[in-house]
Structures are given as structure tokens and as C-alpha cells.
Amino acid sequence: MAASRASLHQVARNSATSSIRALSRGVDPEGSQRKGRTLLQFLADHFCDVEAVREYLLRKQALKVHRKNRSFTYIKERYGPYVAGAYFVLKQGGAVKFQDNEWIQSGRGLSSLEFRKFREVPVQAVDASGCAINYQGLDNLLALKELQSLSLQRCPHVDDWCLGRLHQLADSLQELSLAGCPRVSERGLACLHHLQNLRRLDISDLPAVSSPDLTQILVEEMLPNCEVRGSDWAQGLKLGLEEQSRDPASSPVPA
Amino acid sequence: MLRRALWLGLRRGLLGRELGTRRGGSTLDWDGKVSNIKKKIQSILPGGAWKPLYDTSHLPPEQADVVIVGGGVLGLSVAYWLKRLEKRRGAIRVLVVERDHTYSQASTVLSVGGIRQQFSLPENIQLSLFSAEFLRNINEYLAVVDDPPLDLQFNPSGYLFLASEKGAATMENNVKVQRQEGAKVCLMSPEQLRKKFPWINTEGVALASYGLENEGWFDPWCLLQGLRRKVQSMGVLFCQGEVTRFVSSSTHMETISGEEVTLKRIHEVQVKMDCSQEYQPVECAIVVNAAGAWSGQIAELAGVGKGLPGTLQGTKLPVEPRKRYVYLWHCPQGPGLEAPLVADLSGVYFRREGLGNNYLGGCSPAEEEEPDPGNLEVDHDFFQEKVWPPLAWRVPAFETLKVQRAWAGYYDYNTFDQNGVVGPHPLIVNMYFATGFSGHGLQQAPAVGRAVAEMVLEGHFQTINLSPFLFTRFYLGEKALEHCIL
Numbered sequence: 053m054a055a056s057r058a059s060l061h062q063v064a065r066n067s068a069t070s071s072i073r074a075l076s077r078g079v080d081p082e083g084s085q086r087k088g089r090t091l092l093q094f095l096a097d098h099f100c101d102v103e104a105v106r107e108y109l110l111r112k113q114a115l116k117v118h119r120k121n122r123s124f125t126y127i128k129e130r131y132g133p134y135v136a137g138a139y140f141v142l143k144q145g146g147a148v149k150f151q152d153n154e155w156i157q158s159g160r161g162l163s164s165l166e167f168r169k170f171r172e173v174p175v176q177a178v179d180a181s182g183c184a185i186n187y188q189g190l191d192n193l194l195a196l197k198e199l200q201s202l203s204l205q206r207c208p209h210v211d212d213w214c215l216g217r218l219h220q221l222a223d224s225l226q227e228l229s230l231a232g233c234p235r236v237s238e239r240g241l242a243c244l245h246h247l248q249n250l251r252r253l254d255i256s257d258l259p260a261v262s263s264p265d266l267t268q269i270l271v272e273e274m275l276p277n278c279e280v281r282g283s284d285w286a287q288g289l290k291l292g293l294e295e296q297s298r299d300p301a302s303s304p305v306p307a
Numbered sequence: 308m309l310r311r312a313l314w315l316g317l318r319r320g321l322l323g324r325e326l327g328t329r330r331g332g333s334t335l336d337w338d339g340k341v342s343n344i345k346k347k348i349q350s351i352l353p354g355g356a357w358k359p360l361y362d363t364s365h366l367p368p369e370q371a372d373v374v375i376v377g378g379g380v381l382g383l384s385v386a387y388w389l390k391r392l393e394k395r396r397g398a399i400r401v402l403v404v405e406r407d408h409t410y411s412q413a414s415t416v417l418s419v420g421g422i423r424q425q426f427s428l429p430e431n432i433q434l435s436l437f438s439a440e441f442l443r444n445i446n447e448y449l450a451v452v453d454d455p456p457l458d459l460q461f462n463p464s465g466y467l468f469l470a471s472e473k474g475a476a477t478m479e480n481n482v483k484v485q486r487q488e489g490a491k492v493c494l495m496s497p498e499q500l501r502k503k504f505p506w507i508n509t510e511g512v513a514l515a516s517y518g519l520e521n522e523g524w525f526d527p528w529c530l531l532q533g534l535r536r537k538v539q540s541m542g543v544l545f546c547q548g549e550v551t552r553f554v555s556s557s558t559h560m561e562t563i564s565g566e567e568v569t570l571k572r573i574h575e576v577q578v579k580m581d582c583s584q585e586y587q588p589v590e591c592a593i594v595v596n597a598a599g600a601w602s603g604q605i606a607e608l609a610g611v612g613k614g615l616p617g618t619l620q621g622t623k624l625p626v627e628p629r630k631r632y633v634y635l636w637h638c639p640q641g642p643g644l645e646a647p648l649v650a651d652l653s654g655v656y657f658r659r660e661g662l663g664n665n666y667l668g669g670c671s672p673a674e675e676e677e678p679d680p681g682n683l684e685v686d687h688d689f690f691q692e693k694v695w696p697p698l699a700w701r702v703p704a705f706e707t708l709k710v711q712r713a714w715a716g717y718y719d720y721n722t723f724d725q726n727g728v729v730g731p732h733p734l735i736v737n738m739y740f741a742t743g744f745s746g747h748g749l750q751q752a753p754a755v756g757r758a759v760a761e762m763v764l765e766g767h768f769q770t771i772n773l774s775p776f777l778f779t780r781f782y783l784g785e786k787a788l789e790h791c792i793l
């Protein structure tokens with residue numbers, strides 16, 4: 053049996069190399085461009101370039117987001133997950149609150165003194181509203197095991213896949229806001245049932261949710277101990293505003 | 308799903324009529340160029356996002372480097388990775404031959420779209436993890452300039468496998484392997500299960516494993532169309548027709564141990580055009596067999612298994628169509644939003660479908676009760692007798708339910724060990740397989756496509772070592788047994 057297996061491998065290898073050779077033969081006929089550089093050829097080449105450039109730009113956009121979401125391994129090794137997480141959030145333009153400390157806004161950053169000071173202090177709250185956090189960048193937040201309050205409002209790259217990871221914060225998380233996240237849908241909300249300690253959840257203004265009212269009811273059923281702020285609150289506010297602005301116009305001014 | 312299929316069919320019909328007047332044959336080259344340039348201009352003009360999804364020239368080219376038989380998710384994935392991994396832009400000419408562009412019988416669109424890492428074989432877990440990464444970043448992998456992003460509709464709700472006392476040890480072992488490979492899976496006791504999912508009756512359940520991340524279900528159509536759109540933009544050629552014959556030559560050789568073997572090489576694939584008696588030969592260097600449930604037939608066409616039984620020459624590709632039913636039911640008191648895909652120890656599975664208390668599920672029949680795969684008709688008694696009783700036992704709320712719809716599809720069932728067949732045939736030296744994945748081919752397609760492309764281009768697996776899935780295992784009798792099959 054062993055011998056036959058060896059020979060089989062031999063055959064497989066042979067076949068692979070010979071097929072590659074055949075392949076390169078098949079590739080060649082490009083050389084038969086006898087017609088010269090016709091106008092059509094020129095146009096085709098030219099358009100290829102434009103397309104390639106646009107594809108490159110598209111890829112670059114995606115790369116930019118990835119780069120922004122890299123972890124700071126050095127800081128993590130040196131100062132632990134809390135400082136690394138806080139540094140990441142501040143760098144992204146968010147705000148953090150260490151336990152028994154004031155909020156730190158993004159503009160300020162961390163001094164080297166604080167780096168050392170906060171090494172052992174858990175992060176209690178993170179406000180990452182509008183930040184470019186994605187699946188990969190979430191690593192930094194998921195390492196904050198004492199995190200109680202997290203706001204991901206209007207984060208353009210937070211999607212259902214990200215929500216699928218929040219179970220890692222199930223022991224601590226009490227407050228979560230996803231309001232205005234364009235890529236969060238009811239499918240992702242379904243896995244928030246892991247967050248059994250959640251007391252407040254904001255899921256208002258989610259454009260990707262197909263039926264917001266039904267979704268809110270189902271989420272409330274799923275998380276009975278949690279106050280869910282959903283669509284009607286935001287809608288009510290918007291309606292209220294509209295009424296207010298309409299009022300003076302609709303009531304004719306007595307002459 | 309049906310509506311979409313109809314819509315597609317309609318759209319194709321319109322297109323086909325519109326372009327029916329175009330000539331083929333000698334002017335093909337010219338036509339190709341013109342349409343190519345047209346497409347490019349269209350894509351650059353503002354608002355020109357609408358692109359015909361289907362190739363205009365209905366005749367396949369006379370030559371291609373790689374011919375892929377079957378335009379389902381596996382065939383398209385192989386095409387994608389071949390183009391993506393080619394050394395120079397446009398180096399390989401890839402042709403995908405698909406006999407039915409409405410995909411009315413293709414398993415891909417008839418599947419339930421699940422993805423999970425809860426397998427027992429490390430290879431399957433790795434394939435699934437790779438695919439999850441692919442699906443997560445689908446809009447980067449399959450981005451096409453000017454086309455809207457894909458909405459995969461991924462439900463990250465996880466799979467919940469239940470085990471009896473007898474199966475508990477196996478489950479524990481499997482979970483250990485899954486965790487080693489990097490999957491996020493947790494074990495649950497019946498007590499924990501009751502707390503988390505109060506609608507489950509835990510009688511007879513000793514242990515459960517629950518996937519926390521990267522598991523759930525998605526829209527197979529979206530993946531299929533996304534791949535189609537992308538490979539088309541990469542220059543892959545499409546042709547609607549059926550592969551009916553291979554023209555090959557053979558050479559006799561002797562192995563080191565003195566056995567005589569006949570090596571075959573396919574030179575030409577004959578494609579029968581849709582709705583006509585016309586045959587078009589396509590010269591090619593490599594053939595990829597991705598014909599799903601029909602790949603056994605394709606292999607036979609190429610001469611696989613024609614020889615004395617017990618020899619390598621006489622070893623067939625053990626892939627055949629097996630009919631599987633999927634039922635969709637409504638149950639107002641059914642499990643809520645938190646419900647994962649539940650795989651019961653009886654073999655019955657179900658999951659939520661949308662928000663309106665709809666659920667879908669089914670069960671694989673026992674080996675001796677396999678239905679006739681001749682057509683795709685649904686057996687409603689099967690639900691009443693085989694699916695519903697264990698289902699209602701496990702989830703008592705399902706005692707009152709109303710079946711609303713049902714359909715059937717074919718598993719590309721590998722009768723040998725229910726696992727995929729990947730890589731070259733040892734004797735038909737330029738035929739590669741990407742088939743036989745039984746109930747889990749959809750979720751593994753992104754990774755399998757890559758593995759096959761690596762095999763074709765480099766001669767060996769690079770990202771994931773799939774040697775246990777090579778064809779030779781059928782001859783050697785080495786089963787790659789998977790314990791977690793639905």
C-alpha cells in the first residue's frame with residue numbers, strides 16, 4: 053500500500069507540472085497581434101488603465117479603514133489592555149472614562165504620566181460615536197473586561213458581524229448605544245441576547261432595520277430587564293420638531 | 308427566492324432577444340472587442356452602473372486555458388481565485404460552462420445558507436473559518452467599481468448542536484478541536500440551556516455546543532450573484548450550454564512498483580448549446596469539475612471509474628444527487644429573536660426565517676429511505692412523519708404550527724465519507740475536482756475555490772492543506788470521516 057501511495061503522489065506531481073506547462077502554452081496567443089495598434093486596441097488599453105486606477109482607489113479606501121483599526125501591540129504589551137484600549141479610542145476621535153476618573157476627550161490625548169497611572173485602572177465607559185471602528189478594531193474594546201457603557205453611535209463600519217462579537221462583554225456591559233449605525237440590522241441585534249446585564253439599549257434610527265417597530269418589540273422580549281430606546285422615540289422627537297417649526301407658519305398671522 | 312429566479316429569467320430572456328440578431332462565428336473576436344469597449348465606456352460614464360449580467364455572445368470561445376463545468380458557487384469561486392491569483396492580469400483565460408443560468412435546480416440557491424465551524428475535521432473547520440472571513444469582507448473581495456455593495460444578510464445567530472449522553476464525549480472532543488483551530492464555541496449543560504433558551508425541552512439532552520461567532524446563515528443568492536458579477540469584471544467568460552463530451556488522449560505508463568496505468572489528458576470539451584443541436588468544441592488545458600450533484604456524471608464522461616473494480620482506474624467518483632426537503636412553517640408561539648439554528652440529536656434542524664415567527668428546517672432521511680432523486684417534488688408526508696414529531700418534542704411550541712411552503716434540493720452527496728473532493732484526478736491528469744461537499748458546500752466554497760486554484764497554478768495546496776480530500780482516498784480506502792453532518 054505504501055508503495056502505491058508513493059507512486060500516486062508521483063503521478064499527482066507529474067500531472068501538476070505538466071498541466072502548468074500546458075497552461076503556459078495556452079497563454080501565449082496574445083503574441084498574435086498582427087493587426088498593429090488599431091484605434092480600438094488603443095481605446096481598450098486606455099480604458100483598462102482608467103479602470104485599474106479606479107479599482108486601486110477603491111482598494112485604497114478600504115485599506116485606510118483597516119489601517120485605522122490596527123491594534124497598538126507595543127502599548128498593549130507595555131501598559132496593558134486598558135491603556136491600549138483607551139489610546140485606540142482617543143486616537144479614533146472618541147472619549148474614554150477610567151474608573152473613578154473624569155472623561156478624557158479625544159483632543160487631549162494621554163500624557164506619558166497617565167500611561168503609567170492608568171495601567172491598572174479599568175476603563176468604565178467608552179464613547180466612540182462616529183468613529184471608524186470596524187470588526188478588527190473592536191478587539192481593542194473587547195479587551196476591556198470591566199466596560200459598563202459603550203456608545204457606538206453613528207459608526208459607519210460597525211455591522212452585524214461586529215455585534216456578533218459583543219458577547220465577550222456580556223459580564224460587564226450595562227449600557228449600549230447603536231443609534232444611527234447605518235450597517236446594523238435586526239439580524240445583528242438578535243445576538244444581543246448574550247448581554248444579560250444590559251440595562252439600557254439605544255437602537256433608534258437604524259436605517260438598515262426593515263421593520264423598526266416589530267424589531268423593537270422583539271428585542272424587548274429578548275432582553276426583558278433592559279430598557280430599549282427604539283424608533284418611536286426618535287420619530288416622536290422628529291415629529292415634535294416638525295410640528296414646532298410648522299406651527300408659526302400654519303397659524304396665519306393676524307394682520 | 309422564486310420571485311427572484313423568475314425575475315432573473317425574465318431579464319435574461321429580454322437580453323437574449325435583444326442580442327439574438329448578433330452574428331457569431333468569424334466575427335466573434337471583433338464583437339468581443341466592441342462589447343468589451345462598450346462595457347468599459349458604460350462603467351466609466353456617470354450613472355452607468357447598470358450592466359448586463361450575462362455574456363452577450365452565446366457561443367463559447369474556441370479556446371480556453373481552464374474550463375469550469377458548473378457555474379454554481381463552487382465553480383464561480385474557483386474562477387474567482389484563478390483570476391485573483393494569476394501572476395499577470397489576463398494571463399489565464401477561464402471559461403465557465405453552466406447549462407442553466409436561472410439556476411432552477413442548482414443546490415446553491417436551494418440551500419438554507421448556513422455557515423458554522425462546528426465540524427470534527429480540522430480541515431473543515433479551517434475551510435469554514437476562511438470562508439467566514441471572506442464573507443465578512445465580501446465587499447472588499449468582490450468589490451466591482453460602480454456597482455452597489457452586496458448585502459449578504461448574514462444572521463450571526465450561531466448553531467446549537469444537542470447531544471445525548473452517548474454523544475457527549477464526541478461532542479466534547481469536537482469542541483476541543485474547534486477551539487484549537489480558533490472557532491468560538493462554548494459548551495452548555497442542560498441547566499444552562501433551559502435558562503438561555505426556555506423554549507427547549509432538554510429531556511434526553513446531556514450536552515450542547517453553541518457557536519458564538521462567525522456562525523449563522525446568509526443569502527446564498529447574494530454570494531452567487533456577487534461572485535458572478537466580480538468574475539465577469541475580471542474577464543472570466545461565460546457560456547450557457549451543457550458539457551456532453553470530453554475528447555482526450557491516453558498514454559500507458561508504468562509506476563515504480565511495476566503496475567501499468569493509463570494516463571489520460573483532456574484536450575477538448577464539447578459544449579451542447581442551449582435549445583439547439585449545435586455542439587461547440589472548446590480546446591482547453593485544464594478542466595475543473597464543479598458540477599455539484601451532477602459531478603459524478605461529468606467524471607464518468609471523462610472516463611473516471613472505467614476500469615477493473617478495485618484498481619485506481621476503476622475507482623468512481625462517489626458523488627450522487629440526494630434529495631433533501633426544506634419546509635417553511637409559521638408558529639406564532641415559536642422561539643424569539645434569540646433562536647439559533649438548532650440541530651437536534653434526532654437529526655432534525657430548524658432556524659428562524661425573518662422576524663414574523665416563521666421558521667424553516669428539515670431532516671436527512673435514513674440511508675434506506677432515500678427518496679428517488681429523479682425530480683424535485685416535495686414529499687409532505689415526510690414532514691408529518693419524520694420531521695414534525697421530533698421537532699415538537701424538542702420545542703413543544705411547535706406542536707401547533709402551519710407549514711406554508713416547502714422545496715427540495717440536491718445534496719452533492721459523497722457516499723464514501725460525506726466530505727468534499729478537491730484537487731486533481733491521479734490518472735486524468737488535467738481534471739480537477741471541487742465537489743462532493745454534501746451538506747456544507749456553500750459555506751466552504753470561498754475557501755475551496757482558493758485551494759483548487761492553488762493546486763492548478765502552483766501544483767500544491769498553500770493556504771489550507773486539503774490532502775485528506777484528494778481523490779486518491781477513494782482508492783486507498785482512507786475515509787475523511789466527519790461526525791457533524793446535517
Ligand SMILES: Cc1cc2nc3c(=O)[nH]c(=O)nc-3n(C[C@H](O)[C@H](O)[C@H](O)COP(=O)(O)OP(=O)(O)OC[C@H]3O[C@@H](n4cnc5c(N)ncnc54)[C@H](O)[C@@H]3O)c2cc1C
Nearest residue numbers: 377379380381406414415418421550599716747748749750
Ligand atoms: C436543502 C439543502 C440545504 C443545504 N444547506 C446548506 C447549508 O446550510 N450550508 C452549506 O454550506 N451548504 C448547504 N447545502 C449544500 C450546498 O448547497 C452545496 O454543497 C453547494 O451549493 C454546492 O455548490 P455547487 O456549485 O457545487 O453546486 P450547484 O449549485 O448545484 O452548481 C452546479 C451547477 O452545475 C451545472 N451543471 C451540471 N451539469 C452540467 C453540465 N453537464 N454542463 C454544464 N453545467 C452543468 C448545474 O446546472 C448547476 O448549476 C445545502 C443543500 C441543500 C440541497
